[in-house]
Each structure stands twice: as structure tokens, then as C-alpha cells.
Amino acid sequence: MTAALRLAPIHRYLLKRLLQVIPTALVIVLVSFVLMKSAPGDMVDVIAGESGGATAEYMEDMRKLYGLDVPVQEQFLTFLKNVSHLDLGYSFRDSMPVSELIWSALPATLLLSLTAILFAVALGIALGAIAARFRGTPLDTGITVVSSIGFATPLFWVGLMLIVLFGVKLRWLPVAGLTTVGMDYASNWDYAKDVAAHLVLPALSLGCFYLALYVRLTRSAMLEIFDLDFVRTARAKGISEWRVVVRHVLRNALLPIATVTGLQLGGLFSGTVVIETVFGWPGIGRIAYDAVTARDINLFLSIFLCSSFLVVAMNLVVDLLYAVLDPRIEVAA
Structure with missing residues (x-):
């Protein structure tokens, strides 16, 4: 053997x-x-x-x-x-x-992607749960309509509109780069605040698409679970509606959400190309775009190789996470 x-x-x-x-x-x-x-x-x-x-x-x-x-x-x-x-x-x-170039750009892409996904997951699950709980009401309709618009709107258009509004008209936030060019930082805290200010618009632009996806996914998953027998039994026992929604319905709706989140994490490199290009963000997506335009074959193939390994790895993590979230699911050898 x-x-x-x-x-x-x-x-x-x-x-x-x-x-x-x-x-x-x-x-x-x-x-x-x-x-x-x-x-x-x-x-x-x-x-x-x-x-x-x-x-x-x-x-x-x-x-x-x-x-x-x-x-x-x-x-x-x-x-x-x-x-x-x-x-x-x-x-x-x-x-x-190429390895040095990728490693130097990786932190910026991780910062942008993880911030956008965390924002989208937290707010998307909350809005999706509210829409499912109050289905058929004007609140549900409003959340659904807004999420549909966000899902259908091109990322580059969202980014450009945010630049025009918050960068050009209101002048509240910087619109390009990771930090302010030529800035002399007195402390690490000042550096962190500058990076955070530059991060807001690209993370918000990228997060809007993911947000709409999580709202729709959470709502549809919870609506299916609301009609199951164990939910009716929990209500018959006198459990508060809040506990029914959070402990019974939302918890069981996390399986498809975990799947989508894992796939989104696996597509970190490809998902940021448009946003990094629009905002001049110095990440993997930006150098991938530059590699294509410059026909830099070594850089281009290396990015695709790293991206493919990341996607396969995240798919494996999602499969294992399924077994953790739902003990009824067994991993087949």
C-alpha cells in the first residue's frame, strides 16, 4: 500500500x-x-x-x-x-x-482588495439580512433596486464619478496614487492617515460591485431558509425574531457567502486591474496592465501564474471551510 x-x-x-x-x-x-x-x-x-x-x-x-x-x-x-x-x-x-516587482506591488493590492471585500461583506450581509427580514416592503424594494444598480454599473464609471464628486468638486479626498508625492511624514501615524485617505475612493469603487453581489446573495439565501421547517419550529418555541434571523437563518446562509468570498479572494489580482488603472494605484493589477501594453512577456506570465495558484488555493480553502461551517458536509477523498 x-x-x-x-x-x-x-x-x-x-x-x-x-x-x-x-x-x-x-x-x-x-x-x-x-x-x-x-x-x-x-x-x-x-x-x-x-x-x-x-x-x-x-x-x-x-x-x-x-x-x-x-x-x-x-x-x-x-x-x-x-x-x-x-x-x-x-x-x-x-x-x-519580476519577483521583486510583484512583491513590491503585492501589499498595495492586498490592502485595496481586502479593504473593499471586508467593507462589502459586512455591509452587504447586513443590508441583505434586512431586505430578507422585511421582504415585500418598501425597504426591501429600495435595497434591492439600489443593489441591482450597483451590480450593473461598470467599475470604471463608478470610479470616475467618485473622482469627479469627491476629488474635483468637493476636494475632500485625493484621487490618485498610494501616498502624496513629496510628503514629509512626521510620524508613522501621519503616513497611515495619508494612505487611508488615498484608499477611500478606490476601495469604495471596488467595494460597490462586491457590495451589490453580497446583498443579493444574502437576501436570496435567507429567503430560502425562512421557509424551512426548523425556522418555523424555532418561532413556535417562542424564540425572538432577532435570534431566529441571526442564529438560525443568517448562520445557515453563510455557506454560499463563504463560497463567493473565497472566489473573490482568489481573484485579487484580476479584480483590481480596472480600479488600479483608474486611480493610479501601484498594485498588481496596474503592473499587469502595463505588462500587456509593453508586451513584457515575463512579467505578464508570472502574474498569471501567481494568480492561477491563488485561485486554486482559495478554491481548496473554500471546500475545507464548507466542512467546518456545516458538519453534514464531508470532504470526499
Whole structure:
């Protein structure tokens, strides 16, 4: 009997899912590589365009320097070989190793994404629970209509409108960057306040979409549970309506919410591209956009590789969280 077969069911399940990460990530990176190579031009063309022109000999030398003169399949295999040695390569656009570039941008993306999701989860669950509790009333209709508008409104439009209102008209908040350029901070507290001020608008813009999603999800999940037998039994026992809503209905509605939250966390990199571009936020989404426009293949593929691993990892965490939230659910080995 192999070691894997002697493992407990949960361990076998974890091992099986972890082994699935590698082929999944490879397929994602391969598709991304093919799409990137299908676009007209390459990094040398971008560099030549930005410099105002270049001779054919110079461009040929540049392609040899960047390894773009070899067949595309060889370029892809070279990238995979470097990744197997934990080397993500070099970003010629930013003149620094890709790993350093990603690590330097990761904190900004985590700060923006986690703030937006925490805001959306807390307020979305509260509004969704209120709408479900008072279903059919004007309060329910108002919350549902507003959430539908928020869900259908493009992220970039929300960001631009917030910039116009709070940045241009009222001048309450900064509209670009992570910190104020040239600011001399007297203390860490002053630095934190400046970052928080810059964070408000992008986090609010990104959170509006997630907020609408959690309101609709919480409301629909709770409405299904309100009609179940155990809820009617709890009411028949004389339990207060507040305890019925929170302890019985909302608690059982957390399963789909946990699933969506896990998937949103897995899409941290991709979900912030638009907002980081609109607000000039120095995160992963912004450098991913810059990598595409500059045809920086090493940086682009590395971001997609990290993103794919994160998505698969968060899916695994959500599966395990299901078993914790609901003991009736067993993890299949």
C-alpha cells in the first residue's frame, strides 16, 4: 500500500487537490502565452515606438538580447524551466527582477482588495439580512433596486464619478496614487492617515460591485431558509425574531457567502486591474496592465501564474471551510 493510500481521507483529498494545481496553472499560463503572442507586435516593437524609431539591425539585436528570436515554443519552455527553479525572469520594462516587482506591488493590492471585500461583506450581509427580514416592503424594494444598480454599473464609471464628486468638486479626498508625492511624514501615524485617505475612493469603487453581489446573495439565501421547517419550529418555541434571523437563518446562509468570498479572494489580482488603472494605484493589477501594453512577456506570465495558484488555493480553502461551517458536509477523498 502506498503512502498516499495510508493517509487519512482529508489528507488524501488535500494531496489530490494539490496535485491538480500544477496542470491547472500550466494550462492557464499556456493560454495566456498564446493570447499574448497572438497580439500584433512584441516588446521590441513597443520599445522602438516609444523611442521614436529604430533601425532593423538594432531591433534584431534587441530580439536576440531578450530571447525573442527563437521559436515561440522554445520561449515558453524556457519560461517554464526558469519557473521550476523559482526564477520568474527579468522585467525589461521596469529593469528589475519580476519577483521583486510583484512583491513590491503585492501589499498595495492586498490592502485595496481586502479593504473593499471586508467593507462589502459586512455591509452587504447586513443590508441583505434586512431586505430578507422585511421582504415585500418598501425597504426591501429600495435595497434591492439600489443593489441591482450597483451590480450593473461598470467599475470604471463608478470610479470616475467618485473622482469627479469627491476629488474635483468637493476636494475632500485625493484621487490618485498610494501616498502624496513629496510628503514629509512626521510620524508613522501621519503616513497611515495619508494612505487611508488615498484608499477611500478606490476601495469604495471596488467595494460597490462586491457590495451589490453580497446583498443579493444574502437576501436570496435567507429567503430560502425562512421557509424551512426548523425556522418555523424555532418561532413556535417562542424564540425572538432577532435570534431566529441571526442564529438560525443568517448562520445557515453563510455557506454560499463563504463560497463567493473565497472566489473573490482568489481573484485579487484580476479584480483590481480596472480600479488600479483608474486611480493610479501601484498594485498588481496596474503592473499587469502595463505588462500587456509593453508586451513584457515575463512579467505578464508570472502574474498569471501567481494568480492561477491563488485561485486554486482559495478554491481548496473554500471546500475545507464548507466542512467546518456545516458538519453534514464531508470532504470526499
